[in-house]
Amino acid sequence: MKISRECISCLARQAVEIAEEATSNITMQEEIIKRSLQELGKMDFNETAPEIVFRMHQHAKKITGINDPYKGLKEQYNEIAKEIYDRIIDEKWLDKAEDPFDMACRLAIAGNIIDFSVGLNLGPSDIVKSVEDSMKHDIFGVGSAALQKAVKESENILYIADNAGEIIFDKFLLENLPRHKVTYVVKGGPIVNDATMEDAISTGVTNLVKVIDNGYSAQGTILKDCSSSFKEAFSKADLIISKGQANFETLSGIRDKNIFYLLRAKCSSVASIIGCKQMDYVLTSY
């Protein structure tokens, strides 16, 4: 999904947010904002938004010398998500569900509300609301039965993660997949609140399935920049489960793979491409 005209003001907003999250030093903030806007001014309209945002973050990292400014926030959201996860386990939501696989998909999609790039000013109550609403709302797209069928027909499932916190909600779905066939993918390095190996270990995802990283630290999956070992895993997979907007933005141009996208359509550009309403719960394939 190429950058849209609508993305431009959103990326400029992110330039400010990246600067303010990276440092409290005003001079550094202004330098990051200016460098990021210059980067935006040099973009190629055939690029995806995550490619441009990656270069903005590189400026912030270079100027501040801090590689992972969101580390504390990621830990905090892993904690918050863990509390909600425990409550769902205690209350036996999946055991009681008429269709546990559908319930697991809904929870995995609900967790995708945890996204620090889309300007939602998220609080813990928004996550609880996303989870509760996911039980009531129609899921836009092909339906969980289509994914379940694809899972049954697959030998090699690549599950591409999105954010810290959210990955705890992925556990519900991972537990409902043939785990020996699943490889779970996190980022190769920190970028905003995207999940890394550290998060996969601390949240226990590594106890459930094989976890690899993609060898790159941009949001989404910019295939050309990922490690050769990830590219090989991607190539081998006969089913890809892709979580979140940035993975959709960077993978939706690939049409020769069987990819299911699970996400909340938080921004209007993504919603418009998918054909759903903004904030919809989406489970779709191309």
Place this chain on the structure above:
Amino acid sequence: MKISRECISCLARQAVEIAEEATSNITMQEEIIKRSLQELGKMDFNETAPEIVFRMHQHAKKITGINDPYKGLKEQYNEIAKEIYDRIIDEKWLDKAEDPFDMACRLAIAGNIIDFSVGLNLGPSDIVKSVEDSMKHDIFGVGSAALQKAVKESENILYIADNAGEIIFDKFLLENLPRHKVTYVVKGGPIVNDATMEDAISTGVTNLVKVIDNGYSAQGTILKDCSSSFKEAFSKADLIISKGQANFETLSGIRDKNIFYLLRAKCSSVASIIGCKQMDYVLTSY
């Protein structure tokens, strides 16, 4: 009023709007957007937003070769405003008003809704609504009586106009001022829908008061770039009536002049500096 962090995404949005208003040629649009974003990336945080926007428009003018892309829209809004003006005259709103000066101020402020830079997607019905609401709403600030007192005590009134269309609503207030003391100021050249001498002539403002231009074609009043004859008029004035946001943004740093600002606070940054709510009707002085 220096550019705020909030202004940055708004200016990026304007970069896209400037490009799309300037030409339908996609390649040219992309070039304008990129040049404008690069301009944004080179900004000085001590500048005002109209200074940056001026340079963006210069790129658009240079790339397209079109000096006044908003000409047709300005004429259209002068027509729309004229219809509403005639209705107010026919219905004798000012004759019937308990306080005609206050009513004239309200109408002049209401007309400031006609602004193509703030992303309001304005239609004719919004102008009628702005006029009708101006009768009901409290006016934020010092009140029309304070302006009326200042007018009585002044010998040399400079009335700095804002937009085409809006200038027709200024006529209500001009007719309630000692017209021989008033000099009305339009822009020295076209920029978005700002009023120029052509608009002052076509709307009959030139029949009411002396009209001069400021010798520059940026939004607002960037004093250092205006003509020496305008600067002289500005210096001589003992009362300045400033219309609209951009004039507020560019003049509010000047504290040794008696300036009254009449505007609708359409953007949150301006509202925050003034201390009012967004979309408030404002008549204030510093």
